[in-house]
Amino acid sequence: MKELLYIGAGGFLGTLTRYALQLGIPSANVGFPWAVLLINAIGSLFLGWFFTIAAPDKITPQLRLAIGTGFTGAFTTFSTFTLDIVRLSENGMWTKAVIYIVASLLAGLLLCALGIQLGQLMRGKPSQDGTA
Amino acid sequence: MMIWIGLAGTLGAILRYSLGRWISGKLGTAIPWGTWIINISGSLLLGLLYGWHQSEMISDGLWVVWGTGFCGAYTTFSTFGYETIQLLTMKRYLSAILYVVSSVLLGVAAAFAGVWITA
Numbered sequence: 001m002k003e004l005l006y007i008g009a010g011g012f013l014g015t016l017t018r019y020a021l022q023l024g025i026p027s028a029n030v031g032f033p034w035a036v037l038l039i040n041a042i043g044s045l046f047l048g049w050f051f052t053i054a055a056p057d058k059i060t061p062q063l064r065l066a067i068g069t070g071f072t073g074a075f076t077t078f079s080t081f082t083l084d085i086v087r088l089s090e091n092g093m094w095t096k097a098v099i100y101i102v103a104s105l106l107a108g109l110l111l112c113a114l115g116i117q118l119g120q121l122m123r124g125k126p127s128q129d130g131t132a
Numbered sequence: 133m134m135i136w137i138g139l140a141g142t143l144g145a146i147l148r149y150s151l152g153r154w155i156s157g158k159l160g161t162a163i164p165w166g167t168w169i170i171n172i173s174g175s176l177l178l179g180l181l182y183g184w185h186q187s188e189m190i191s192d193g194l195w196v197v198w199g200t201g202f203c204g205a206y207t208t209f210s211t212f213g214y215e216t217i218q219l220l221t222m223k224r225y226l227s228a229i230l231y232v233v234s235s236v237l238l239g240v241a242a243a244f245a246g247v248w249i250t251a
Contacts, residue, residue, distance in 0.1 A: 007149045010143040015141020015205045016134060022200070040209040046191065048217065062208040065149070074145045074205035078212060079173040079178040082239035086247055101236060104209075109232075112213040 006062045010070020018075050032096055033084040036077065041107035042077035044057025053122055133193065140201030149208050163227055164215040167208065168235055174207035175239040186251055203236020 018039055025035035047068060054064050081104060088097035150222030159165040178199055185195040212235060218226035 003148070005147050008146050011145025011205050012142045014140040014145070015201055017245045018139045018204060019134075019196075019200055023222050040213075043210040044134055044213040047214050051214060061214050070145050070147055073148060073208040074141050076209035076211075077204040078207035078209050078235075079174040079203040079208075079240060080200075080242070081209060081216075082171075082175040082236070082243040083182055083247075086243045087182075090247075105232065105236070108209055108213040109216055112210070112217050116217060 003062060003065055006066035007070040010066040010072075011074040014071040014074030017071075018077065031091075031093065031119065033080075033088075033100060036080050036084060037100065037104055040076045040081065040104055041111050043072050044108040045077075045111035045115045047072045048112035049119045050115075052116045052119025055123070134198070135195045136193075137201040141205035144202040144205030144207075148208065163231060164211075164219075165239045167211050167215060168231065171207045171212060171235055172238045172242050174203050176242035176246045178203040178207075179248075180242035180250050181246075182243075183247045183250025186247075189250075 021039055022035045025038065049067055050072065051064075054068070056064070085097050085101060088094075088100060148170050151170060155166040155169055156164075181190065181195060181199045181203065183200070184190045185192070193237050216232055219225075219231060
């Protein structure tokens with residue numbers, strides 16, 4: 001049960017950080033969801049790095065849950081991503097919708113992989129974590 | 133207002149973690165079913181909220197608290213990316229492709245359905 005407190009606290013901060021960035025980056029005016037694209041890209045880079053560098057032997061499970069699952073999980077978002085695609089399509093901006101999907105997936109996946117590589121470099125050994 | 137957005141995010145994150153664990157306990161972890169179901173159901177809920185907000189059935193405040201706060205924190209993009217890279221690392225390429233394509237397709241379809249129902 002105690003782990004829920006850590007995740008909740010991380011989720012609180014992650015949500016407000018995302019909200020602040022969404023308010024700060026004027027996406028609505030330019031008709032392209034830059035804020036969420038940027039948020040998801042940065043969050044993916046960070047999560048790849050964090051889950052790799054913060055191996056279970058380096059950090060308490062509670063802190064790993066608070067920062068990884070709570071903060072970063074709530075900072076990034078999938079539902080706003082999918083709703084933005086619907087909104088772009090509804091307005092006939094098909095090209096923008098396709099660019100948004102491809103850019104989000106490419107940035108998210110490539111940056112996550114880069115984050116894992118960075119984490120492994122900083123840990124100083126080519127880790128095989130997560131491989132079966 | 134900020135405190136309510138944050139609290140809705142707290143609720144979303146806790147529900148994501150609890151539901152995710154429960155689902156992977158039921159369906160196994162070979163495919164990240166937890167995040168898959170969470171991201172699709174969260175897209176549906178956000179679509180519903182968007183439609184209700186557009187037709188002025190809910191206030192701006194409710195839209196931001198439940199949409200940006202709850203749905204935003206309940207669903208996640210970073211875990212989705214991390215799980216995909218893990219599948220690729222395990223050389224489970226077909227699972228990775230199916231996971232990404234079905235998450236995006238069904239997520240967009242769910243959001244569209246939500247808007248369509250309520251707008």
